[in-house]
Amino acid sequence: MHLHILGICGTFMAGLALLARERGFHVSGSDANVYPPMSEQLQAAGIGVHEGYEPAALSPTPDLVVVGNALSRGNPAVEYVLAKGLPYTSGPQWLAEQILQGRWVLAVAGTHGKTTTSSLLAWILEYAGHGPGYLIGGVPRDFGVSAQLGRSPYFVVEADEYDTAFFDKRSKFVHYRPRTLVLNNLEYDHADIFPNLEAIQQQFHYLVRTVPSNGLILAPAGDNALEAVLAMGCWTPVAPIGMAKEKDCALTAAAVAEDGSRFEVWREGAYQSQVSWSLLGHHNVANGLAAIGAAHHAGVPIEQACQALERFQGVRRRLEVCGKVKGVTVYDDFAHHPTAIAKTLAGLRARVGEARLIAVLEPRSNTMKLGIHKESLAPALTLADRVLLYQPPDLAWPLAPAFHSLGAKASVFADIQAIVDNLCAHAQEGDHIVIMSNGGFGHIHQRLLKALQGGGQ
The missing domain is CATH 3.40.50.720 (NAD(P)-binding Rossmann-like Domain)
Known part of the structure; x- marks a missing residue:
């Protein structure tokens, strides 16, 4: 066929x-x-x-x-x-009919962290010998590809709230019918199809309605938007997860290192294990905790799940090191929402200390193009020592006024090569340059590395 x-x-x-x-x-x-x-x-x-x-x-x-x-x-x-x-x-309909029927679906939904959490969960199941199938919106380095059928009943899917197709305006995730559901977090996004947060919450409610009573929903304690979703109706046990300061959590992360590279895992008040890993940021600690909880629902012991996280190699385009030239480290990151940008920079800042941190941003997502988050972008970038912004031709609003609060450390460019030239002219040994876009960004990563090596464009 x-x-x-x-x-x-x-x-x-x-x-x-x-x-x-x-x-x-x-x-x-x-x-x-x-x-x-x-x-x-x-x-x-x-x-x-x-x-x-x-x-x-x-x-x-x-x-x-x-x-x-x-x-x-x-x-x-x-x-x-x-x-x-x-x-x-549609893609989600085909997936549901041809791949997910009869399988134990573990779905990861939320505004941020879906790709990383899905990758972590699939890797834990693989490490535990379960050979899961998976479909992830990124490429986990432990697998090398974004999807596989797997050899067990388990199937991990990144459950996106974006609409299904031009002829089906339900969110994609409504098709997946998970038994295990991770709700990472919830904020307003996708302004091109959702008029407000309440419209997104309605779709999340539809997702919650599909989880069976013998399934499990994992959700962060204290997320008001998700608590409102669950209050709309929930027929499935809910396991709250959170940091040590949160009370009444089924799973808790404690003794978290400043850069998120180390943390303890506690279950219902009892110490389970510790994780020392390569990922950065407290947001990734939350992602890891959610993956541990979902894998535990599928039968993986918590200690074994923690061992898997310590061997996790990361996901392409999630603070991925593209190269290091003459002491300058260049990263590729998919962050395209102020919250994700701020958390990514916070994790890296905690790791690199006083070293210069340079952020390069292409406002490419549909929500960015509409200017919905423009008031939040400058505050999200405050931890960077320099901020270089690309003003693409199809962006309907001017960047410069929105970043006036950053003063001289922010610059706007209408040409990608001009950004490369500026970075090269001011690069210093020890710099960390984070390029953030949910698209190809004119191959700026490769162009920059080549220019830093002295090879021009």
């Missing part, structure tokens, strides 16, 4: 393509934005990608077209599918 995936290079759809290929389908796809790491893993799997959405890519006619949620009416490929009456479905 031939599947053609529209939007195949998206983080979700690329993983779906790998699952379909592993299941034995012939897979092809189209996308307008082809860049690593998803383009690399598709190429490695031998999956052909047509750049652009010309209808010619749908010849020979596929048996089924899987439509990504980034596509809408007016797209040439979508219009061709509809006009020709080709069978089509």
Whole structure:
């Protein structure tokens, strides 16, 4: 059977393509934005990608077209599918019907930390010998690919609240029917499809309604937005998790190092184990604790889960070290929301101390482009010694006024090469440069490393 995936290079759809290929389908796809790491893993799997959405890519006619949620009416490929009456479905619907049926689904939802927590959870299950399937919106270094079918009933899925498709406006995660559900946190995001936080909470309520009474929901203590969701109706046991200061938690992290590199795990007031690992930040301690709790629900002893975390190698594009040249370390980070930006910089600042920390930001997400969080961006970047901002042509609001409070340490650029040149001109040994974008950012990481080496662009 031939599947053609529209939007195949998206983080979700690329993983779906790998699952379909592993299941034995012939897979092809189209996308307008082809860049690593998803383009690399598709190429490695031998999956052909047509750049652009010309209808010619749908010849020979596929048996089924899987439509990504980034596509809408007016797209040439979508219009061709509809006009020709080709069978089509959404990615989440295909996943639910072809992969998740009959499996123990462990879903990770929330505004922040989904990819890291999903990766941690899948790795714990793998380390414990369970061989889980998984579909994650990033590439865990321990696996090397973003999705696998697995060899056990367990399947870990990153459960995104974004809408399903142009013809199905429910959140993706409503399709997944998890038995174990992690709710990491909840803030307002995705302003292009949700008018307010209450609209997102409604979708989370629909997700909660799908978890069986013999399942488990793990949620952070003290998250008011999530507590409001659970108050709308919950028929499943809830295990609160939190830091030592939180009371009445099923799982607690204590004795947390300032940079988050070490912490103790306590269960219902009793010490269980300690974790010393490579990840940074208290937000990742929370992610790790959630993964431990979800794995424990699937039968993994807490001490074994902690051992797995100590061997976890991280996720691509999550404060990933791209290279170190002449004492300057360059990182790639997916952070594209003020909260994620602030927590990422806080973790790195705690690790590097007084070393210069330079933040480079591309405001690329749909919410960023709408200017919803513009008042929160400057405060999120205060821990950086320098801030370089890219003003893309399609950004409808000017960056400079929003960052006036940062004074001389903030600069706005309309050209990516100008950012590279500026970074090189002012780079000092010991600098840490964090490049933040949820897109390819004009291959700025590679261009910067090459320029630092003295190789120009």
